[in-house]
Amino acid sequence: MQEAMINKAKQLLADGTVSRVIGWKRGEFAYDITPAVFETAEELEREFVFDDFTSANVSKYLVKESQKEGKVLAFLKPCDTYSLNQLTKEHRVDRDNIYVVGIPGGPKLDIEKIKAKGITGITGVKNDNYTLRIETIYGEETMPFYEAVLDKCASCKSKKHVTYDELIGEDGDVLESNRFDMVEKLENMTSQERYDFWRGELSKCIRCNACRNVCPACTCENCVFDNPNSGIDNKAPADSFEENMFHIIRAFHVAGRCTDCGECSRVCPQHIPLHLLNRKFIKDINALYGEYQAGADTTSRAPLTNYTADDCEASVVHERGVE
């Protein structure tokens, strides 16, 4: 796959279709893969990586890249195409300035899950979808592949590319996913249990902003948390409002816009399951206002900028589930 992608990128650079490529390159370690921009065939040959650790969603980078001179080539997994569509809908990217090559999706690997098995010194992996062979400086280790899969991939919602100019490989389908299971489990707890769960999780937050910075829905020119005039910026005194409410406000800001790409939880250094907040909104929206998948298209109205005269009342919250 990596070879095919490099060849495709080189061809599109050579024939002038695009002037640069957004993809991934390796960092310090084999599993440490970050998005990168490539401008020449040489750079691609040297650094372009696509493997089981290439999970980062590059669509957010297109906000800036698509505003630059010349077309940019983006390799997008199915989940990333949803993000791009949503950005297109919100006029945050110039879709005409992007050449999208759809590539197959995961499941991608979660390095934390591998490390949790006590495996260190990792230099590479081999995978036949059943057994994961991990090469380390101490020799080869194995573990079941499914145990090493990223949570967001384990509950994948779609293998279908919702926007592309070209595909490498076959397009897939929207999947029946189990992604709301954990939300449902929490909903069935008592209020006190839910509170204890979230207090435990949210208190781990170190306010590093990784979730916000990676989120493809968080592309504001000036984030409210960075704006001293908003009244909720993070430079306020210690008992600040923002410290209490950051995650609630952030989840509300992306409600109806979040495509459930799962990046927030993937990048959280404290392993807070932040995606559950977004999924709760998605689940509510689906249940109360009809199925809606942000990013599935570029024209439909988002649920929070829409209404019907016979929507349910807010008291519906009081009438269901466990108190």
Place this chain on the structure above:
Amino acid sequence: MQVNDNKDFQPLIVAFCCNWCSYAGADLSGTNRLNYPANVKIIRVPCSCRVNPMFILRAFQRGADGVILCGCHPGDCHYTSGNYFTRRRMTLLFSMLDFLGIERDRTRVEWVSAAEGAKFAATMNEFTEAVRKLGPNRRLEDLRCRKQ
């Protein structure tokens, strides 16, 4: 639920009222001398759709024990559609607060027309009582990043 029903607790209730219906309804309950507790403090907004969820969270964080949002009845919005947006926003916000384990009786949306002075007073009496039973709002205050 606490056994003690917080008889002496005086909750702080913030009520956001739209200018055209609910604020007028509140005025009417005053004109008709219909009592409701002094715990309720009203903030006037042009339309219920002006109320940003941030305002509600801010009130809770600054010490409010209950927040109620009042607007025109659906279909009667002065701005034709404002309260329809309010309804969706608040439904989702309240559902999220519930999901986080915040007591659901601390939040409420009520549609009160300019003619419903009695309903306004009754709603405020009921809501204050419900919040009083819950006691002080501790959970949302304690729900924070970097818990000490």
Place this chain on the structure above:
Amino acid sequence: MQRIGVFVCHCGTNIAATVDVKKVAETLGKEPGVVIAQDYQYMCSESGQNLVKDAIKEHNLTGIVICSCSPRMHENTFRKAAAAAGLNPYLVEIANIREQCSWIHKDIADATEKAVILGRAAIAKVHLNAPLTAGESPVVKKALVIGGGIAGIQTALDIAEAGFDVDIVEKNPTIGGKMAQIDKTFPTLDCAACILTPKMVEASQNERITIRSFSEVTDVKGFVGNFTVTIKKKARYVDETKCTGCGLCTEKCPMKKVPNEFNMGLDNRSAVYIPFAQAVPKVATIDPNYCMMLKTGKCGVCSKVCSAGAINYKQQDELIEEKYGAIIVATGFNPIKLDKYDEFAYGQCPDVVTSLELERLMNAAGPNGGTLLRPSDKSHPHTIVFVQCVGSRCDDSKGKPYCSKICCMYTAKHAMLIREKYPDTEVYVFYIDVRTPGKNFDEFYRRAVEQYNVHYIKGMVGKVTPKSDGKIDVQASDLLANEQLHIDADMVVLAAAIEPDKTARPLATMLTTQMDTNDFFTEAHPKLRPVESATAGIFLSGACQGPKDIPETVAQASAAAAKAIGLLCKNSITCNPCVAHSDELMCNGCSSCEKVCPYGAITYIDKEFRMPDRTTKVRRVASVNPAVCQGCGACTVACPSGAMDLNGFSNSQIMAEVDAICK
């Protein structure tokens, strides 16, 4: 540094009896920024206002807080007083310590404490108030009426009468609308053409009225007082300025087999046609779907016989742009299509007709010259069955949930006219309810029953079956007698529900006006503002707002005209300064705000920004038209970046109030 004055009103004893006003003034006087705090018996009185005015001047105040009755009562009074003393009127805040404090609380300590808190919230807010100036926007002194039926004609005549120019845009070749197709009108039974056509002529002769027939509105931009409308003048292949309406072309045209829409397709017209004798403008139109010359290039007869040289086969659609101050929608209604009603055999049997078809069959200018004959064999019908509520008051998806309002009356009219002219014809009317409120309406219906012996039967018709002998079997139930009936009818007349014209929905989008689920335009207030739309400068005339008979339509048309005249009289409109505005530096251009704006006040512009590295960047940003924005604030919450804010109720002001209350 803010210099705030606080004024606490006793309102006689209304406030002072339960609130310790002295203590309130004293406590609030210690708040930061407050330089003077006074109490007075009646703040709203002349002397109370003078107290405020003097304090503004003496202490050079930058903001004032009045603790008094509801702002709904005296906010304007104090704003005017402030303005008179040279302080911007929007630097005034009211703390409502009467309706929302002294009148509802009994305990003096509680009420006083609450009054102080409400005062504090108002002080916190006024700290952040910005002086606002109400903008002015000029008014183009010309109106556009969309639709040239009786509603549009009446509105246009009234506006022209008041001395303003007005254009009527009509999509058909002639004005007149549905009323022109009607034979007689209830409850007086005078001929529709006799009362309508003089109005059509009056409209055409009024020098202030321009009739743009065979034209459609394709785009609307702008806002109250200043709309820019694009009108498509469809090619009629006849030069209107040259055509004399002599009708020779229509006689000579060899293509005579075109269904005549004016007669509901019951007879034919030629490819070049004038819809009816009294059409306004009386100008021929060539139907390109049938004209041999336009289709095959072979014919040209009309061009040869036209002595005025008006025929122009090369004519093209033309786009005209005009400016208007007010727009009146008068797009009217149509009977619904009955193709889903197989049970009534409409479409299978030519003798099953709609009520509007019956109007044409009975009309002297109709297909039979005014003699009522069965369409199938041109024989005289002896038994006629009327079916009411076909598609009205319907709870399934085939029909409409509402009552079409006019059917009960016109059916009584039809029945009466038939019994009058053909006493040997039996008339049956099947109804769910007979609804005849209105001046002289119930008397009219009773005359049909009592004087003309029309058989009114409560019950629905189940099935209509054409028989081989040419008769029609009508199977129905009589709910009062509780029996099944079979009637051998010669004709069946269906009172089809009426629905808004199909052009209304796209028009509503262009006008950013609201519609209900049935596609009727929504009025600004169902009781108190029935002829205005919620969008400023757009008015509603006639059945586009809901089913209406002619007298109601005309009344509403004149009311809409009066509202439009009220707008056109003004040289400029004062805008509400408490409107939304977007911070361009923070705006993402994401379009969320635009989607929730009920007034279409938000547009997007590409704006060039200077970047820190001396480059420039073009970004899409929201721009609020202050003349259109009504200040609801829906956009401020939809905006994810917080770029959108509302004057007078800004994010920081409301947060400050929250903080002050929760301290």
